[in-house]
Amino acid sequence: MFKERTRSTIVEAKPYTNRVGALLVIGSFVSIGVLLIVLSFLAFVPDLGLRLLWYGIIPLAPLIFFTVPNVWVNLCPLAIIQGFPRRMGMSGKRILQPKEQLLLMQGSWILLYLLVPLRHFVFNEMALVCLVTTLLLGVVAFASGLMFKGLGGWCSALCPIRPVEMAYGLFTKEMNRPELCAVCESCLIGCPRKHAGNFEAKRSFNAQFSYWVFSFPGFVLGYFLVSKDDGWLMVYGQILGLAAVSLLLFGALHRLIKWRWSLEAAVLTALSTYYVFIIPKIMEQWGLG
Numbered sequence: 508m509f510k511e512r513t514r515s516t517i518v519e520a521k522p523y524t525n526r527v528g529a530l531l532v533i534g535s536f537v538s539i540g541v542l543l544i545v546l547s548f549l550a551f552v553p554d555l556g557l558r559l560l561w562y563g564i565i566p567l568a569p570l571i572f573f574t575v576p577n578v579w580v581n582l583c584p585l586a587i588i589q590g591f592p593r594r595m596g597m598s599g600k601r602i603l604q605p606k607e608q609l610l611l612m613q614g615s616w617i618l619l620y621l622l623v624p625l626r627h628f629v630f631n632e633m634a635l636v637c638l639v640t641t642l643l644l645g646v647v648a649f650a651s652g653l654m655f656k657g658l659g660g661w662c663s664a665l666c667p668i669r670p671v672e673m674a675y676g677l678f679t680k681e682m683n684r685p686e687l688c689a690v691c692e693s694c695l696i697g698c699p700r701k702h703a704g705n706f707e708a709k710r711s712f713n714a715q716f717s718y719w720v721f722s723f724p725g726f727v728l729g730y731f732l733v734s735k736d737d738g739w740l741m742v743y744g745q746i747l748g749l750a751a752v753s754l755l756l757f758g759a760l761h762r763l764i765k766w767r768w769s770l771e772a773a774v775l776t777a778l779s780t781y782y783v784f785i786i787p788k789i790m791e792q793w794g795l796g
C-alpha cells in the first residue's frame with residue numbers, strides 16, 4: 508500500500524534556485540508574522556480576528572492546495588513551526604511504521620470531520636477558543652518536530668488539513684518539493700510531496716483514502732447548508748448524512764468509470780462547491796455585496 512514507486516515511474520522534483528529558496532524562507536517568516544497579527548486580533552479585536560481568519564485567510568487555502576500545494580508547506584505556520592527543530596539541528600529521529608502512518612492518516616480525516624462542523628458552534632464565533640487552539644496546535648507541531656524526522660507525525664500524517672491538501676493537490680503541475688523537503692529525509696513512506704509532478708504517485712496516495720474523498724463533496728455541501736440554530740444533532744447529522752450520500756454516489760460512479768476519474772470528479776465537485784458557497788459569504792462579511 509505504501510510501496511515506494513520504482514525509479515522508472517518517479518518524476519523527481521526540481522530543485523529550487525537559491526533565489527526562489529530564499530524567497531520561500533522569507534515567505535515563511537511573513538506567514539509567521541501574519542499568524543501573530545491574526546492572533547493579536549483574536550485576542551484584542553475578536554470580530555475582526557475571526558473575519559480575517561475565516562473570510563480572509565482560510566478561503567485562500569484550497570486555491571493554494573489546488574495550484575501549488577508544496578508552496579503551501581512553506582506558508583502553513585504549523586508546518587513552519589514543525590520545521591523549526593530541523594532548521595536548528597534538533598530534529599527527532601523517529602519515523603512512523605507503515606501501520607502507524609496509516610492509522611494517523613485515517614485519524615486526520617476523522618479529526619477533519621469532527622472539527623469542521625464544530626465551527627458552527629465554536630470556532631466561527633469564539634475568538635478566544637481559536638486563539639488557544641492555535642497556540643496548542645503550535646505546541647503539538649513543535650513537539651512533533653522534536654520527536655519525528657522531518658515533517659513526520661503531525662504535518663505529514665495527523666494534521667486535519669493534510670487530507671484536503673492531498674486531495675485538492677491532485678491536479679497540480681507543480682514540480683518542486685516544499686523548500687523544507689529540498690533534501691528529503693524520507694519521513695513519510697510513499698510521500699507524494701517527494702514525487703512532485705508525478706500524477707500517479709498523487710493519485711495512488713489519494714486512492715488509499717478514496718472512500719473519504721468520495722464523501723468529501725457531500726461533507727462540504729452539508730457544512731454550508733446548516734447553521735448553528737439547527738442544533739448539534741442536526742448539524743452533525745446533516746453534514747455526515749450528506750457525506751454518506753456523496754460516498755454512495757461517487758462510489759457508484761466509481762463502478763461505471765475509471766476509478767481515477769471518479770476520484771478527480773469528487774475532488775473537483777468538493778472544490779467548486781466550496782467556492783460557490785464561500786465567495787458570497789466573503790463578499791457579505793467584507794461589505795462587498
Ligand code: SF4
Nearest residue numbers: 688691692694695698
Ligand atoms: S518530501 Fe521527504 S522530507 Fe518532505 S514530507 Fe515527504 S518524505 Fe518527508
